[in-house]
Amino acid sequence: MSNPLRLGIAGLGTVGVGTVRIVQRQAALLTARTGRDITISAVSAQTRDKDRGVRLGDYAWEDDPVALARRDDVDVFVELIGGEDGPAKAAVEAAIESGKHVVTANKALLAMHGQALAEAAEAQGVTIRFEAAVAGGIPVIKALTEGLAGNEITRVMGVMNGTCNYMLTRMQNDGLSYDAVFKECEELGYLEADPTLDVGGIDAGHKLAILSAIAFGTQVDFDALTIEGIERVTIEDIEQAADMGYRIKLLGVAQMSGRGLEARMTPCLVPASSPLGQLEGPTNMVVLEGDSVGQIVLRGAGAGEGPTASAVMGDVCDIARGLNLPVFGVPAAELKPVAKSNQASPSSYYIRMELFDKPGALARVATVMGDAGISIDRMRQYGHSSENAPVLIVTHKAAKDALDTALAALPGTGVLASEPVALRIEDA
Amino acid sequence: MSNPLRLGIAGLGTVGVGTVRIVQRQAALLTARTGRDITISAVSAQTRDKDRGVRLGDYAWEDDPVALARRDDVDVFVELIGGEDGPAKAAVEAAIESGKHVVTANKALLAMHGQALAEAAEAQGVTIRFEAAVAGGIPVIKALTEGLAGNEITRVMGVMNGTCNYMLTRMQNDGLSYDAVFKECEELGYLEADPTLDVGGIDAGHKLAILSAIAFGTQVDFDALTIEGIERVTIEDIEQAADMGYRIKLLGVAQMSGRGLEARMTPCLVPASSPLGQLEGPTNMVVLEGDSVGQIVLRGAGAGEGPTASAVMGDVCDIARGLNLPVFGVPAAELKPVAKSNQASPSSYYIRMELFDKPGALARVATVMGDAGISIDRMRQYGHSSENAPVLIVTHKAAKDALDTALAALPGTGVLASEPVALRIEDA
Numbered sequence: 001m002s003n004p005l006r007l008g009i010a011g012l013g014t015v016g017v018g019t020v021r022i023v024q025r026q027a028a029l030l031t032a033r034t035g036r037d038i039t040i041s042a043v044s045a046q047t048r049d050k051d052r053g054v055r056l057g058d059y060a061w062e063d064d065p066v067a068l069a070r071r072d073d074v075d076v077f078v079e080l081i082g083g084e085d086g087p088a089k090a091a092v093e094a095a096i097e098s099g100k101h102v103v104t105a106n107k108a109l110l111a112m113h114g115q116a117l118a119e120a121a122e123a124q125g126v127t128i129r130f131e132a133a134v135a136g137g138i139p140v141i142k143a144l145t146e147g148l149a150g151n152e153i154t155r156v157m158g159v160m161n162g163t164c165n166y167m168l169t170r171m172q173n174d175g176l177s178y179d180a181v182f183k184e185c186e187e188l189g190y191l192e193a194d195p196t197l198d199v200g201g202i203d204a205g206h207k208l209a210i211l212s213a214i215a216f217g218t219q220v221d222f223d224a225l226t227i228e229g230i231e232r233v234t235i236e237d238i239e240q241a242a243d244m245g246y247r248i249k250l251l252g253v254a255q256m257s258g259r260g261l262e263a264r265m266t267p268c269l270v271p272a273s274s275p276l277g278q279l280e281g282p283t284n285m286v287v288l289e290g291d292s293v294g295q296i297v298l299r300g301a302g303a304g305e306g307p308t309a310s311a312v313m314g315d316v317c318d319i320a321r322g323l324n325l326p327v328f329g330v331p332a333a334e335l336k337p338v339a340k341s342n343q344a345s346p347s348s349y350y351i352r353m354e355l356f357d358k359p360g361a362l363a364r365v366a367t368v369m370g371d372a373g374i375s376i377d378r379m380r381q382y383g384h385s386s387e388n389a390p391v392l393i394v395t396h397k398a399a400k401d402a403l404d405t406a407l408a409a410l411p412g413t414g415v416l417a418s419e420p421v422a423l424r425i426e427d428a
Numbered sequence: 429m430s431n432p433l434r435l436g437i438a439g440l441g442t443v444g445v446g447t448v449r450i451v452q453r454q455a456a457l458l459t460a461r462t463g464r465d466i467t468i469s470a471v472s473a474q475t476r477d478k479d480r481g482v483r484l485g486d487y488a489w490e491d492d493p494v495a496l497a498r499r500d501d502v503d504v505f506v507e508l509i510g511g512e513d514g515p516a517k518a519a520v521e522a523a524i525e526s527g528k529h530v531v532t533a534n535k536a537l538l539a540m541h542g543q544a545l546a547e548a549a550e551a552q553g554v555t556i557r558f559e560a561a562v563a564g565g566i567p568v569i570k571a572l573t574e575g576l577a578g579n580e581i582t583r584v585m586g587v588m589n590g591t592c593n594y595m596l597t598r599m600q601n602d603g604l605s606y607d608a609v610f611k612e613c614e615e616l617g618y619l620e621a622d623p624t625l626d627v628g629g630i631d632a633g634h635k636l637a638i639l640s641a642i643a644f645g646t647q648v649d650f651d652a653l654t655i656e657g658i659e660r661v662t663i664e665d666i667e668q669a670a671d672m673g674y675r676i677k678l679l680g681v682a683q684m685s686g687r688g689l690e691a692r693m694t695p696c697l698v699p700a701s702s703p704l705g706q707l708e709g710p711t712n713m714v715v716l717e718g719d720s721v722g723q724i725v726l727r728g729a730g731a732g733e734g735p736t737a738s739a740v741m742g743d744v745c746d747i748a749r750g751l752n753l754p755v756f757g758v759p760a761a762e763l764k765p766v767a768k769s770n771q772a773s774p775s776s777y778y779i780r781m782e783l784f785d786k787p788g789a790l791a792r793v794a795t796v797m798g799d800a801g802i803s804i805d806r807m808r809q810y811g812h813s814s815e816n817a818p819v820l821i822v823t824h825k826a827a828k829d830a831l832d833t834a835l836a837a838l839p840g841t842g843v844l845a846s847e848p849v850a851l852r853i854e855d856a
Contacts, residue, residue: 313578
């Protein structure tokens with residue numbers, strides 16, 4: 001039997017407590033699987049005197065996570081504090097400097113500082129592992145970095161914010177407005193303290209930035225993402241999309257083409273019959289596409305004590321077993337800066353608008369679309385009681401440029417009674 | 429840069445050729461990701477003179493896979509011959525004896541000889557990896573052995589024979605009989621030379637035996653499985669099940685309880701709205717359930733050149749990166765023999781039978797069920813033109829004993845016009 005692997009756990013919120021629970025409950029199993037005892041030397045959190053429902057008396061206590069990260073009796077620093085800067089970053093840097101491996105669930109930290117941290121870790125011969133940072137319990141980092149290592153990755157997609165998917169599902173299934181569902185989620189405590197992180201697509205964007213770096217061998221670059229939240233998704237669009245066989249999801253898509261990286265986290269339509277379209281409630285789903293493997297779909301809980309702690313412990317077990325891969329799959333020094341595509345790849349679009357109900361209105365819209373080079377797959381004017389006529393258009397695949405030209409030209413027709421809503425339809 | 433990792437590939441069928449293609453096409457990517465060149469030293473197949481559509485001239489040729497396995501210039505022996513005995517087994521044994529790692533797609537070999545091979549490999553300090561043996565391109569072995577290493581696995585389920593799922597889907601969607609679809613698949617070359625391997629559940633059973641060993645830390649024991657193929661699934665049952673919100677799948681289920689291991693590969697019903705129920709066509713799906721992670725669902729192509737070769741290369745990359753885990757996740761010497769449960773866990777059942785259309789027939793059946801301790805959730809007598817009355821029953825959860833008692837007692841009622849069909853309804 002080798003030496004035990006000794007953890008220092010910083011952050012005793014839901015995930016931290018869940019991790020302690022697994023170490024205690026599954027000690028025998030962890031030893032059988034890794035050939036080593038996995039122990040906890042010390043823990044750290046903001047408040048010491050608090051009943052967390054778990055036995056902590058056997059572990060040393062540190063008020064300062066940086067001090068915890070530097071302890072001689074810690075082999076792996078487990079960072080579950082959160083936040084892209086502040087104590088989480090300082091402690092992770094201290095751990096690396098002290099030659100300790102890091103396991104973290106901190107997507108914001110990696111999305112903003114992943115490259116610098118990876119370089120520092122690899123210079124010290126240690127690794128940073130972060131399965132828990134993306135899609136909770138789903139072992140997607142492992143699948144992408146290791147399982148699909150023989151593939152050139154062509155596209156990565158994901159529904160990776162459970163709260164947003166819950167909200168969209170609730171709107172769809174119960175005919176509720178965005179505002180009503182938002183209020184409900186706020187009351188139920190489903191939203192982050194700053195809800196923009198959820199509904200603004202930031203949290204999911206952090207995850208996509210990480211996946212994209214691994215998939216395409218680039219530096220993590222959160223700023224290269226196009227991000228749009230779900231705040232403007234209306235129950236009307238959800239219902240109309242459903243009526244045409246689609247679901248609206250806050251979907252992350254990253255793909256590489258000759259033009260460069262295209263990465264966006266935006267509301268878009270997917271076929272209702274696709275795995276992504278069928279995904280309801282707070283569950284997460286990640287779709288990985290490779291040149292050999294085709295499409296792999298992974299589904300599971302994206303958050304919560306058990307699932308996230310499971311991901312943390314998967315990483316801990318890998319380290320106990322001696323795995324020491326480059327942080328993002330290839331050495332940090334070889335990761336290329338993101339060359340961002342200046343245009344989204346061609347796509348079908350869903351466009352909804354209201355027209356003044358007068359003769360020739362539809363024809364004018366159709367003319368504008370045609371002039372912009374956009375060909376219409378389906379167009380539908382649906383029943384209305386007001387003086388305006390709601391119109392839906394599904395286009396054939398069109399360049400984003402062409403769409404923008406058409407959207408810019410529409411007001412000039414003089415028949416537009418509302419600003420058009422345009423959503424990308426993703427092949428899924 | 430370390431030494432190259434040199435492969436010897438035995439078997440140049442679809443998967444062998446696919447593996448050669450990836451090594452050639454993705455050489456730069458593989459080197460970037462593993463830090464080593466991955467090369468092929470030698471290949472072997474039954475026929476040398478055959479155009480396989482891939483360049484083989486740079487590699488040494490061996491007629492005998494055993495000789496290939498022993499070559500000094502081979503670090504990893506890639507066994508893609510197939511078959512539970514014969515040359516595949518001899519060559520894998522030779523490779524291990526010569527201190528070489530083995531990567532294989534051979535589910536039958538592992539299901540029948542996994543324990544002995546794992547012991548031999550671990551005694552030699554080498555590993556056997558077999559991601560390609562289970563569910564094609566889906567990295568399920570990795571997810572289970574590594575990603576979920578912090579979990580006590582509670583249940584593993586899977587649709588792992590693409591041909592069977594294709595057949596059942598085709599029956600369902602097109603109202604065709606089993607015989608018609610079987611004939612079609614035979615003509616299209618979708619079936620193994622011995623079709624019983626597919627439709628009899630053997631192939632999928634091999635895969636389940638492997639997953640079960642890893643999940644529960646037991647020796648691989650194919651004989652501990654209850655196996656029933658899809659040969660007796662009728663279009664009538666598929667349609668009646670659909671009508672009640674279910675789909676019929678050839679589903680593998682392995683779970684451990686205080687009574688021991690329960691593992692079966694049988695046709696059963698799953699809710700149509702569940703991920704398993706929504707799975708159509710030849711795609712595979714594996715469901716992993718752990719005490720912390722909850723339920724993880726993995727979906728992808730279960731066969732084919734690209735997906736299977738992707739799995740082979742994932743294993744090769746792991747070896748190139750220095751990963752050397754016990755073959756089944758814990759050392760072979762610590763794997764316990766399977767203690768087989770003597771009874772299936774309680775379950776709901778779908779029962780279909782035909783009754784003579786005479787007064788009191790239904791009451792007699794209901795009485796028999798009640799006497800056996802089976803409580804009925806739904807019972808339906810559906811329209812008929814013949815003199816017999818078709819009846820469907822969905823039971824509440826019942827012990828298998830009780831079901832068997834009821835089925836044995838039914839003929840005694842004198843109202844049975846046909847042998848009842850009873851299928852388990854799996855919570856999915």
